[in-house]
Amino acid sequence: MALAPAQPTELLENDRVRVTRWDFPPNSETGHHVHDYDYVVVPVVPGRLVLVDDQGKRNEAELTVGGAYNRDAGTSHNVINEGDAPVAFVEVELKEPRAKG
Amino acid sequence: MALAPAQPTELLENDRVRVTRWDFPPNSETGHHVHDYDYVVVPVVPGRLVLVDDQGKRNEAELTVGGAYNRDAGTSHNVINEGDAPVAFVEVELKEPRAKG
Numbered sequence: 001m002a003l004a005p006a007q008p009t010e011l012l013e014n015d016r017v018r019v020t021r022w023d024f025p026p027n028s029e030t031g032h033h034v035h036d037y038d039y040v041v042v043p044v045v046p047g048r049l050v051l052v053d054d055q056g057k058r059n060e061a062e063l064t065v066g067g068a069y070n071r072d073a074g075t076s077h078n079v080i081n082e083g084d085a086p087v088a089f090v091e092v093e094l095k096e097p098r099a100k101g
Numbered sequence: 102m103a104l105a106p107a108q109p110t111e112l113l114e115n116d117r118v119r120v121t122r123w124d125f126p127p128n129s130e131t132g133h134h135v136h137d138y139d140y141v142v143v144p145v146v147p148g149r150l151v152l153v154d155d156q157g158k159r160n161e162a163e164l165t166v167g168g169a170y171n172r173d174a175g176t177s178h179n180v181i182n183e184g185d186a187p188v189a190f191v192e193v194e195l196k197e198p199r200a201k202g
Contacts, residue, residue, distance in 0.1 A: 011168060011169040012141075012169060012170065012171055014171065015199070015200070016139060016195055016199065016200075017141055017171065017193075017195070019141055019143075019169045019171070021167055021168075021169075038117060040113075040118055040120055040193050042120075042143040042145070042191045042193070043145075044143070044144075044145060044166050044167050045166075045167075065145050065146075066122050066145050066146075066189065066191070067112060067122075068112040068113060068120045068122075068191055068193075069113065070113055070115065070118065070120070088167065090143045090167070090169055092141050092143070092169075092193045094117055094118070094195070096197065096200050098116070098117065099116070099117075099197050
């Protein structure tokens with residue numbers, strides 16, 4: 001069964017950040033992608049997502065509202081909602097390169 | 102009636118960001134403060150907050166889950182939950198100075 005695409009909604013963007021809400025209907029995925037920027041994820045609709053890395057390794061992430069996590073630029077994966085309820089998070093990307101040193 | 106203090110919970114911090122969840126029980130406030138860093142707010146429990154600036158001017162902010170907003174370093178205010186239900190947001194502070202130019 002083909003997965004539906006996750007839906008990005010840009011909330012705001014300026015020189016420093018790009019903030020996007022990602023909505024994952026049931027049985028949806030982002031598709032494989034590589035993150036250009038360091039980023040922070042803030043869950044807003046709780047649930048479980050599956051992250052599949054470039055080697056096909058699966059990691060399950062239980063998203064809870066009120067939490068947050070961060071990842072580095074270069075993170076490369078697909079993000080899938082295999083469940084039967086929607087899941088959503090707000091992603092804050094740091095557009096500026098990391099300070100040297 | 103004295104207001105209770107809003108409750109900060111640090112979720113993560115690294116060289117680039119400090120991420121804090123702010124929980125506002127009913128009739129609570131942060132107290133006056135000045136933001137050291139540019140920041141993004143991601144609501145996680147919806148509701149209305151009152152922002153009181155240094156001149157005492159009141160602004161009401163309706164926080165909706167799935168949205169986000171940003172403010173600059175130097176923002177100076179008190180944030181109050183005057184309602185009878187909890188409100189909460191996750192604050193992502195950008196610790197690095199803005200890129201020049």
